[in-house]
Amino acid sequence: MxxxxxxxxxxxxxxxxxxxxxxxxxxxxxxxxxxxxxxxxxxxxxxxxxxxxxxxxxxxxxxxxxxxxxxxxxxxxxxxxxxxxxxxxxxxxxxxxxxxxxxxxxxxxxxxxxxxxxxxxxxxxxxxxxYGETDGVAHQNKPLERVCKNSENAPEWFLNGVNAALLAPTAMNQQKFCFTWQDDGTVKLSRGMGFYSKTDLGIVKYHFELGSGRKLP
CATH class of the missing domain: 3.40.109.10 (NADH Oxidase)
Incomplete structure (x- = not known):
């Protein structure tokens, strides 16, 4: 694995x-x-x-x-x-x-x-x-377009990163984050308000980097 x-x-x-x-x-x-x-x-x-x-x-x-x-x-x-x-x-x-x-x-x-x-x-x-009694159950994800902006102009690696981010655990499965593909070729990651949203941001960032193969600032 x-x-x-x-x-x-x-x-x-x-x-x-x-x-x-x-x-x-x-x-x-x-x-x-x-x-x-x-x-x-x-x-x-x-x-x-x-x-x-x-x-x-x-x-x-x-x-x-x-x-x-x-x-x-x-x-x-x-x-x-x-x-x-x-x-x-x-x-x-x-x-x-x-x-x-x-x-x-x-x-x-x-x-x-x-x-x-x-x-x-x-x-x-x-x-x-x-060692878990079970392997757990997958959480329900938001649609990709709910957590990213300007995706129609983004490269495949960006979309791979966002899809990986959707697999990330977040507090109460809120998924209060948003990725924006910017015209200068950079990625902006922002968070919404909510319990532990700053911690969630770090988790999501790690997932995006693994999925995209690119480091975020």
Whole structure:
């Protein structure tokens, strides 16, 4: 499985089996997070065999069960933090999918995490992690024309990127983003208002770059 296939097959999963994550996969995830933290100046942390965070009323309300592994998306507070964590968090999500693991972005429906949150840092959200009871269900997407402008003049790589972005998870499946193909050959990505829309923007940006093969500023 490659990253594009991971995008197509990855869906949110909230119920997990008792199967432990193997040592080699733990090591791969820990190395990935270490590399991301070094590259982006983040403080993302992963916890294995730790059931307390999701043993709460909020987690049960969110229909989570048997969550024993999770990732805390943490970094220094800044205007760009939420988007940055969305971008790199989705990179972790898709790598986990390629390992046969399942995930879910979690905003408020969890208890207290074990994260070490230092001065001037913020925990934006979590990722639940493990072997899913199911592979999840695909979300319903908006039509392409609802999330992009000037597409009739755009090249194929732009449309490939937008279609990949439509596969991205967003808060409550809002898909409040818009890509614009501009006359000078550049791409503009904007977001609407809503809960966690900045985080969603980072997730969507990562998907677009994978689908299009082009980097966004």
């Amino acid at each position: 490659n990253m594009l296939e991971a995008m197509q097959t990855r869906h949110s999963v909230r119920q997990y089996t008792d199967q432990a994550i193997e040592p080699e996969k733990r090591q791969m995830l820990e190395q990935l997070i270490q590399d991301i933290n070094g590259e982006a100046g983040l403080h993302i942390q992963i916890f294995f065999d730790e059931p307390d965070c999701f043993n709460s009323m909020l987690a049960h309300y969110g229909k989570f069960s048997n969550v024993k592994n999770y990732i805390c998306l943490v970094g220094k507070q800044s205007d760009a933090l939420e988007e940055t964590l969305g971008y790199y968090g989705e990179k972790i999500v898709l790598q986990a999918q390629m390992m046969g693991l399942r995930t879910c972005w979690v905003a408020m429906t969890h208890g207290k995490s074990k994260a070490d949150i230092r001065k001037n840092e913020k925990q934006v959200c979590l990722l639940s992690l493990g």
